[in-house]
Amino acid sequence: MSTRGRNGVACEWLRGEGRDSDVVMSSRVRLARNFAGYPFLSRARREQRREILVVAQRDIMEGSLAPQMMWIDLNELPALERSVLVERHLISKQHAKGEEPRAVAISSPDERLSIMVNEEDHLRLQVIRSGLAVSEAFAQIDQADDRIESQSDYAFSAKYGYLTACPTNVGTGIRVSVMLHLPGLKISGEIEKVRRAAQGMSLAVRGFYGEGSEAVGDLFQVSNQTTLGKSERELLTVFETNIIPKVIEYERVARRSLLEKRRVILEDRAHRALGLLRSARLLKSDEAMELLSCVRLGIMTGVIEKVDPAKVNELLLTTQPAHLQKLLHRDLDQAERRIERATLVRNTLA
């Protein structure tokens, strides 16, 4: 898999397209499912895991879930390629690290739909869409889910709903998350407003790479914490008509206020960031993210012109360690990565 997907398409969540894409990077819906007749993975023997893989492969690859699905046996995939998938948000870190029989299926070339097999649950379906597109993502994942269920029975309780390895996923098994770029609120110091608004609705606010990760590059993920006792529709409504539009509005107000009242400070930050990206000979990953975030804010507010936002989004991905090594076709230690990262950024933004 190249950094731009099979057909030169940048990965979905970094395309910068779709509704409200000035603030919303991407929308993601995930479902946790387990096949009936097999134990949860914590209790499954290696042999049973293999059987689950076979069933899943058949259901996914023959189920017409997408025009083209790619099946990747993670036990045969080199570590670097697995890290690339993590950086593309197609598999989890745990799934990359595992040693048991496991796989991932990915719709190609768009990478919108991906299904981890034998991660925490038998199946973890995910749809990512650029911009604010929670309903669209849900519609797509719902269809994929139905097509699998038309072939195999899921573990399901009339009382609780879908049964999952972790109790927080029991019920609809759904997790919705929206990745937001909130540099305006970060500068204005109002990011806590978002956290409070989210917590009031039992939503979590996390960093770029999910649970426990720091919010580098002013990228924040808002997601639901529990799934039991709420229909999918209710949850989507919370996201699409309540929390996310509110946060988008906070961010836009913060940006407008910066433009009107502190324009020169905004220009200074954005152009310094661009200047550093175009000049540095050594770049750490987190610093690159922070600087790219400032440049993106500069583009979105119009204080930076003549820089293609798609290139900035692309660099958010290609400057990650695994993508960088993939691009250069060799292993790089940390010191080498800093040099090569700086070179890549300089050349891309020249």
Add this chain to the structure above:
Amino acid sequence: MSTRGRNGVACEWLRGEGRDSDVVMSSRVRLARNFAGYPFLSRARREQRREILVVAQRDIMEGSLAPQMMWIDLNELPALERSVLVERHLISKQHAKGEEPRAVAISSPDERLSIMVNEEDHLRLQVIRSGLAVSEAFAQIDQADDRIESQSDYAFSAKYGYLTACPTNVGTGIRVSVMLHLPGLKISGEIEKVRRAAQGMSLAVRGFYGEGSEAVGDLFQVSNQTTLGKSERELLTVFETNIIPKVIEYERVARRSLLEKRRVILEDRAHRALGLLRSARLLKSDEAMELLSCVRLGIMTGVIEKVDPAKVNELLLTTQPAHLQKLLHRDLDQAERRIERATLVRNTLA
């Protein structure tokens, strides 16, 4: 006076010419002199100060000290112009602030020779030369001194030598100082080596604007602390054959070591600095100095090409508050200066 002197010449100490100018910015020699028959200024009445001014003006302007001398009555010079003279190292801050009758005479257009009248002593003669040129500076000041003495008697004691307002200047009344650019030693953390070497010879190491000033932009002044009991020749020898060549060598070794062992770090620092200078929309004076210092190091070590070092030196001066306001023909508050400073730097280094 324009920022480049009357004939478009940058001020002497920032020309970047002369011996060892990769490390030595400028050499300066100063003499403290008082006319016989008049009290020291601390005890002089306003009327006596006026008389001293008249005598000094005659001796200086009719003494053929230089092809052309400019006489400036500081009581009639606007505050901004006085600050410009301070930034050009032609008068002291105290002399700029004073309210008593006082003046300065400056050789034009080269600004090498300047004579403050009624500062701490009746006369403070100064010669600045680009690069390491302590002997040349001394020869010039010695000649100017002789020409004044051929017209008026100085306060002189056969036992102590020239008498001065402050005891530390009694004797030869000479102060030698050399301004050094030591970014290599700053980065390698060896700047203390210089301080120790200097202190061992009763020399002081100070910042850019003399006593009590911080060493911004990695610019350090090495100067003698006392004048009594040592001939001019002995003092010049200490500077020219002992301390300064030693420090120059330390600095060159540090730069070579950076180039050989940490080249990418050096490149990173220098190019980041250049990138920031070319991008920032707001620049504080000290930050500008620091960044210009990094760029100068980059040029001197060859990791930055295609940037004219003369422009960098020039900016060390033109980014100072008074020069900036002089250039823009208006008063600027601090916030405005940061904007205009950034604009000037961007345009100059574009």
